[in-house]
Amino acid sequence: xxxxxxDEFASFxxxxxxxxxxxxxxxxxxxxHAEDISQEVFLKAYESFAQLQSxxxxxxxxxxxxxxxxxNHLSRYRRRWRFFSELRRDDGDEEGEAFDPGFTLPDGLPAxxxxxxxxxxxxxALMRLPEHQRVPLVLYHFGELPYEEIAAQLHVSxxxxxxxxxxxxxxxxxxxxxxxxxxxxxxxxx
Amino acid sequence: MKxxxxxxxLFDRTLREQxxxxxxxxxxxxxxxxIEKRQARPWWQKSFAHWPLAARIVxxxxxxxxxxxxxxSAMWVSTSLRADALAIQLPAEVSWIPSIFTAAGFVAxxxxxxxxxxxxxxxxxxxxxxxxVSAAAYRTVQPQH
Numbered sequence: 001x002x003x004x005x006x007d008e009f010a011s012f013x014x015x016x017x018x019x020x021x022x023x024x025x026x027x028x029x030x031x032x033h034a035e036d037i038s039q040e041v042f043l044k045a046y047e048s049f050a051q052l053q054s055x056x057x058x059x060x061x062x063x064x065x066x067x068x069x070x071x072n073h074l075s076r077y078r079r080r081w082r083f084f085s086e087l088r089r090d091d092g093d094e095e096g097e098a099f100d101p102g103f104t105l106p107d108g109l110p111a112x113x114x115x116x117x118x119x120x121x122x123x124x125a126l127m128r129l130p131e132h133q134r135v136p137l138v139l140y141h142f143g144e145l146p147y148e149e150i151a152a153q154l155h156v157s158x159x160x161x162x163x164x165x166x167x168x169x170x171x172x173x174x175x176x177x178x179x180x181x182x183x184x185x186x187x188x189x190x
Numbered sequence: 191m192k193x194x195x196x197x198x199x200l201f202d203r204t205l206r207e208q209x210x211x212x213x214x215x216x217x218x219x220x221x222x223x224x225i226e227k228r229q230a231r232p233w234w235q236k237s238f239a240h241w242p243l244a245a246r247i248v249x250x251x252x253x254x255x256x257x258x259x260x261x262x263s264a265m266w267v268s269t270s271l272r273a274d275a276l277a278i279q280l281p282a283e284v285s286w287i288p289s290i291f292t293a294a295g296f297v298a299x300x301x302x303x304x305x306x307x308x309x310x311x312x313x314x315x316x317x318x319x320x321x322x323v324s325a326a327a328y329r330t331v332q333p334q335h
Contacts, residue, residue: 006222013218021213035214042221043228119208126205141205169201176204 004049012049013042016059020066026138027070029127037069067143071153074131125175133168136161267295 020041025034044065045052052058126134136154139145147165151158233241241249266288298306 006225009225010218010222013221017213017217018210021217022211025211031211031214035217035220038213038217039221039224042217043224046221046225122204123208123211126208141202169197172201176201 004046009046009049012045012053016062017042019059020062023063023066023142024070026126026142027067027135028073029129029131029134033073034070037066037073040069041066063143067139071135074135121175121178122172125172129168129171133164133171136164137168137172140165263291266291267298 017038021034021038024037024041025031028034028037041062045062052061055061126138129137136150139150139153140147145153147158147161151161154161228236233245238246238249
């Protein structure tokens with residue numbers, strides 16, 4: 001490892017740091033924690049740099065490590081979300097739970113909303129989702145993991161994964177509808 | 191109105207179009223600084239794979255020595271308390287060490303067998319209770335699949 005040139009590794013980092021950081025940020029919902037996790041990912045990459053340099057699957061390896069470290073971080077520092085999310089369901093509160101995107105959704109967004117603004121709205125809404133909804137949604141749509149593997153990773157039932165992903169989509173539907181991508185009623189009534 | 195499959199595809203397409211978030215500018219500097227810090231550590235604070243060859247050889251030799259001492263100790267414990275059984279070649283300063291193990295073996299052999307077997311049975315039962323309670327607690331907390 002002492003033979004790795006710093007500029008070579010720095011170039012490697014520049015190529016993948018956005019992907020690693022984005023993966024960690026979307027799973028943890030925190031940019032601060034995502035930066036710490038990204039640092040850990042690249043330190044691990046440095047230890048295996050000789051093999052990674054010539055590997056075609058380096059992007060997948062980095063994404064997998066970032067995902068695993070993010071999930072480990074969540075399970076280590078958060079409260080047991082699945083337990084409490086089930087308590088909320090038993091209380092019946094989750095049925096009427098209103099999604100707060102954390103910003104004011106204007107009623108009259110122009111039909112030709114700038115694509116950059118729309119993406120920013122969606123990203124903010126994604127980060128504001130409750131953890132038990134955001135994590136399986138991110139693993140499904142960005143991590144391309146099947147439901148079964150998500151359930152195994154999160155140690156929850158398959159039904160819970162599907163329910164949480166459905167509710168996450170319903171919560172995001174408001175943002176997508178206001179930005180003109182779809183109709184909220186399409187999701188809510190399906 | 192869209193079908194559920196169409197909606198899922200729409201969500202998938204929309205989310206995948208999301209651009210990557212830019213990593214903080216400080217990330218690269220942090221990583222390189224940490225790498226430099228780890229490289230500056232002395233070899234005994236690094237993983238075994240980074241030890242000098244001489245240190246690794248000494249470690250293996252010491253490990254074999256410890257294994258030999260352990261086996262020898264087990265032999266001392268199992269021998270009876272006889273002077274000739276202790277007649278092994280050790281320096282005078284440490285010749286008392288085998289007698290400790292032999293004495294422990296004598297005490298263990300003097301105990302009624304029922305006590306020894308009873309103690310082993312109690313320890314085994316306690317382990318089983320520990321596993322049973324842990325499994326019950328796990329099943330209680332985990333949701334039913």
